[in-house]
Amino acid sequence: MFGMPEEVGENVLHESVGKLLEEIAPSQDTSRSGTSCSRIGRKRPDISRPVRVCFTDRTSAHSVLRNSSKLKNSERFGKIFISPDRTPAEREERRKLVAALKEKVR
Numbered sequence: 001m002f003g004m005p006e007e008v009g010e011n012v013l014h015e016s017v018g019k020l021l022e023e024i025a026p027s028q029d030t031s032r033s034g035t036s037c038s039r040i041g042r043k044r045p046d047i048s049r050p051v052r053v054c055f056t057d058r059t060s061a062h063s064v065l066r067n068s069s070k071l072k073n074s075e076r077f078g079k080i081f082i083s084p085d086r087t088p089a090e091r092e093e094r095r096k097l098v099a100a101l102k103e104k105v106r
Contacts, residue, residue: 005048013037017037035055036054
């Protein structure tokens with residue numbers, strides 16, 4: 001999850017992520033399904049760090065990823081975007097696919 005503003009305290013982070021998940025997928029009980037979240041990287045004053053959210057089951061994660069486009073229309077969470085966690089090999093493969101698609105379009 002990228003773009004979540006840095007706020008003081010872990011409880012504030014858990015509350016913010018819970019509200020975001022409720023807005024994305026209100027029918028799923030993602031906010032209480034044993035999710036854990038934490039910031040990635042070292043804290044710097046000028047950059048907000050990404051947030052890693054871990055779900056206990058795949059259906060909740062897929063539901064959130066599938067409905068993440070709803071964030072664009074959200075007033076509170078409009079600048080936050082969600083992407084799945086990929087391995088370095090998956091990222092490289094995706095980078096090649098995107099480059100190939102760009103070549104096709106030209």
